[in-house]
Amino acid sequence: MSELSPMAAADDGLQLSPPSAAARRGRRRVLALERPTRGMGVPIAISLLPALVLFSIFFLVPLGVVIVTSLSDWGPIGLSFTWLANFSDLFSDPAFITALKNTAFFCAAGVFIQVPVGVALGIILSQRIRGWKVLRTIYFLPNIVSIAALALVYLSVYNPRYGLLNQILGALGFAADHDWLFDLNTALPAVAATWVFTAGVVMILTMAEIAAIPEEIYDAAAVDGASGWTQARHVTLPLLRNVIGVCTILVLLATIGYFDGVYIMTSGGPANHTLTLALYSFQEYSSGHWGYANAIGVVLIGLGLIAIVAIRRLFRVGERDF
């Protein structure tokens, strides 16, 4: 009996046992570049040298300084090593714990609201509905504006005395003097609402990924009787695993280090209800507690690394199913 390849067997209409996990992995397209040809190694290394030097000076050295000084009591007056004292202080510092919780809240808002909203919009607009180009442009516009500028706009929108939100609520017959940003109950969601729906980048990346899905897959689904919605749910969405992972990483990294918007709108108040880790680090730096601020920075870096590794594994980022 001659050996039959799975493809040939399928062509022959033969039933084969399901492929093994290793075989499934083998069929996935791993997004990696080819190895350089022989003899190009040294020139490539030399070409990379300036970038590596700049990377070392402007990233690795500061990173090293942050890590080393996080082990010290460092301030305007001087530096003395206290080793892990800053880190043990952090976990008994109520402001740090609050900042950690608030940062987690912002991350969750990004992952569970911004990413799904962006992916949903990407799928909907990829259906080429009427006016999709205009809608895509309109929805992407807030991403062109900086978070700081958006925060200034929202300061006016939320202002209890003359803000647009209260004016609309007043016109609808509701109480029109609520201080959204400085009320203990509304401060955190009010700050999150200023950016959580600006999912233009997620939408664009999703649309680009959908455009790369081979038409044959949709043709096959159509032959099987799948409608537009069924195709979106059972074909498109599963194939977006990779880009959803990428978007989740991007959103998480942006929210873990969220600073400018909250600094402008509330400075972390009221009573630390909107304080983030990045802002707390800045506040401690401004107070002359540079070592403590850098310890918070090290925690931020650690959380960022854990998030990247976890999401890469969870979503198998870098591998496509088509």
Added chain:
Amino acid sequence: MKSTTRWGCALAFLVIAGGLLAACGGSGGGGGTSSSGGSGKEVVITCESCPTTAPKDDPFSVFYKEMWEAFNEKYKGTYRIEPKPFKPTSDEESAEHFEREAATGTLSDLFTDQSNVIRSAAEAGTVLNIAPFLEEDSAWKESFVPEAFASASNEAGEIFGVPEETDSIGIYYNKGLFAKAGIGSFPTTWEQLLEDCSKLKASGTIPFAMDGDWVTQLMWTNLIGTQPGGEKFLKHEISEGNYADNPIVVKATEFLKQMHTEGCVNSDAFSGNYESAAAPFLAGEAAMIANGPWMTSEIAAEGTKEVGYERSPGDGLIVVTGSAVWASGAHDSESEEAVIAFMKFLTSEEEMFTKAVKTGSYWPIEFTPSASQVKKLDPLSYKLVSETPEVKYTYPNSKFDTSQQFSTEWINDWPAYVQGGMSTEEFLDALSAAQEKQ
């Protein structure tokens, strides 16, 4: 690609990258200013608080620019100020900047900031002690009002800055809005203030403009200072914390909270942004605001009508000498000599009077203006200055002896306290902890 071509490309890339790096380095260097001029005669001193441009609506910048230019003109060939303007966007940024420069020994020859910032910077040992220069020139020393140097000195008798103002900080009120509410005169007691608050609210006016920071803390200061023992607390005890144990502070804090809970303040009174308080007052929407004499220029610029300026209910007045001082990081005797010449020039009667006319900010020196000079001064602010000797309680501003952390904590916790998220004790303990943290 041939091997030689590949190597050629790589080397060319390196040369270009190296050139770019060198260009970056070149543009960042240079421009250093030595304290002494190259000629050996004219001493050049650097100044980080001397503006090179002055918007017309910023009277302080206009005065400072004209003042250092006048100094250069007067001492042409002997001393020259070379401005290196530092423009902070916040008090925190300014404080951090000067403290870092003090720590690294890179302070400019002249700069100005709040006296508590200067005191903190002086701990690094790089701020010039001007006490010996004052001792050398007794006439200059005696030209200042008593306690003029208290804000910028330490227990060892070292003095780290020269004051340039004495401010009597009262309460502005809109006479038209008072009349509309049927109120004949400014309240003289705190109980009367609350009664007037109800009348103003009923007439559709915001009774008191506050911001959750500067203006709110001025009222806290007034509430403390107009109680027996309040002046002592504000002068000598506020820097030590333990506020919850002091009944004067507890009473003042709870009254201020009551003003908020009874709706006596604007709805955006928690922003921590001065504009939240200034804007409704200047627009004629709020009836009262606590602020210093420098606000008269804003009132004039905005055209706010029928404004009066009074001492606090309870017959008190915040009087601050040396809230901001000029200091120096000069390292050599020639620069020190030039710096002292500048400080004497700045605190001369002529310059202090000019400053009062231009900015509404008054002098820290023993000086009585002539009748013709008085006519040139702003009547609103000068009225309060001239009344100061008659006031029952005079006391410094609470910001005078508290840290930046105290202010940050206040902005952070005040909304929570007013909304009932913290008790008075918890709020005051948080302020004490912030003050003790400095």
